[in-house]
Amino acid sequence: MGYLFRKRRLIVDYGARRVSGHWLASTCVESWNDTAADRCKHRGASWTLSGVLAVPLYQALKIHTNT
Numbered sequence: 001m002g003y004l005f006r007k008r009r010l011i012v013d014y015g016a017r018r019v020s021g022h023w024l025a026s027t028c029v030e031s032w033n034d035t036a037a038d039r040c041k042h043r044g045a046s047w048t049l050s051g052v053l054a055v056p057l058y059q060a061l062k063i064h065t066n067t
Contacts, residue, residue, distance in 0.1 A: 032055070032060065033056060033058060039055055040052060
């Protein structure tokens, strides 16, 4: 009970998120991660850290601006 009390600010209220229209799962983020990972696995590909991180950020921006 002490642990839950200390972490109560971090515990997600899924009912409130659903009502407000927010995502309930990380499936969208996992999909972006898979896309970035797939792009990095091409033979001979060489990526910088900033380039790898830009792929999911770009996808998030595309989705956010289309909604």
